[in-house]
Structures are given as C-alpha cells and as structure tokens.
Amino acid sequence: MRLPAAAALLLIVTLAAGQTPDPNGPRDPRRGSGLSDWERQQGFREAPDVGVVLPAPPKDGLIEFFVSSASSFKFFIDPQSISAGTDGVVRYTLVARSRSGVENVSYEGMRCDNATYKVYAIGSGSAWSKQDSDWRRVESKNMQRWHAELYLRYFCVDGVIIRDPEEGRDALRRGARRDFNNSERAN
Numbered sequence: 001m002r003l004p005a006a007a008a009l010l011l012i013v014t015l016a017a018g019q020t021p022d023p024n025g026p027r028d029p030r031r032g033s034g035l036s037d038w039e040r041q042q043g044f045r046e047a048p049d050v051g052v053v054l055p056a057p058p059k060d061g062l063i064e065f066f067v068s069s070a071s072s073f074k075f076f077i078d079p080q081s082i083s084a085g086t087d088g089v090v091r092y093t094l095v096a097r098s099r100s101g102v103e104n105v106s107y108e109g110m111r112c113d114n115a116t117y118k119v120y121a122i123g124s125g126s127a128w129s130k131q132d133s134d135w136r137r138v139e140s141k142n143m144q145r146w147h148a149e150l151y152l153r154y155f156c157v158d159g160v161i162i163r164d165p166e167e168g169r170d171a172l173r174r175g176a177r178r179d180f181n182n183s184e185r186a187n
Contacts (some may be wrong), residue, residue: 046087046109052120054107054128055081058093063172065154067146073098075146077172081107082165088113090155090162093123096146110147111135112156117147 046052058078067075073096081093089109096104105123110116116135121128140148153176155162162168 046085046089052091052109054121054130055093057123057126057128058095058105062095063169065149065172066175067149071146073104075149077150077168079165079169079172082162082168084162084164084168085109088161090168091120092150092155092168094146094150110138110151110155112151112159112161115151115156115159117151 055078058076058081061079062076063079064074064076067073076095076097078093078095081091083091085091089111091107091109094106094108106119107121107123107128108117108119115138117138118135119131119133121130123129138147138151139145140152150156154171155168157176162171
C-alpha cells in the first residue's frame, strides 16, 4: 500500500517524535477533543445501571467557581448534585448567574477520558426540561470557558475523574482539585 506524501510525512514525524496516538482520544481540551475514531468504533454508552436521574433543582448552598474576569456571569455548582458514575461521567448542576440576577440552570455530564460534556436538562423554576444533546468538546475559549475550568481544575485534573462526589465538592470549596503528583504543594 502506498501512502500519499503528506500522510507519509506525518507518520514519519510522529514516529520520530516517539509519539503514538492515544486509543482513548485526547485528554486535554487544549489538544482538541470530541469522540475519537476508537470511541466511535467502540460505541461509548453511558452505564445502564447509572441512568440519568435528574436531581432536585438547586436551592441554597451553591459553590461559586471562578471562570474569567471577562465574563459577565458568575458560575456555581450545586454540591448536592455532583456524582461520579461507574461509566466515567461526572454529573452536576451548573448555575450561571448574570449581573442582573437572571439564572441559567443546567444538569450536565462530563467525560474525563476525552474532554466532552453534554446537557441532560435545562432548569426552569422548580422543574427540569429534558434535553436530547450529544457529547460536545470542552473548549478553552476566552468567553466560554466554564466547562474547561470544570474539566481542568475541578472534576478531571490530568484527565482523571474525581473518586467520589466529596472530592468534587472539596475541590470547588478550595478553588481547585489537589494535584495528586504534588499533594504536598501549598495552596
């Protein structure tokens, strides 16, 4: 089989650099993301035993997390809604509040293995409206980086899912998840 010149050059450069493609896809939104070819072939499915049970709408006790000084919104997570599923999905309720007090509420899931998220439901008052959304890539855009912040600093540090909901709540309260490789580092 003969490779086109550009493909052959890419293969040579990749091999020379000692890099091999990750069969599980990228783990950092800055490297690109979405479903990898491997995942499409394997057909990732959310664990049937998990099921998506919508939590109670958020009330008091939301935990704010910093996104960007350029954002006109403040962002919060309902600590009671956080879960770490056996299927590798962190689920949580996100609240985005404008300066005028208007809130956007969504129940979402985030996959740490490939830096994607999806919206399960949108909140309105005390009710949820289920959404049928696909997994979308986490992006580190300047104005829309709340998913990247949750991925990189709180729920999926180094592509590793939180062990349990308490670890996620603790990370949000402290302002970031502890780096397991440098756990003695001062905050």
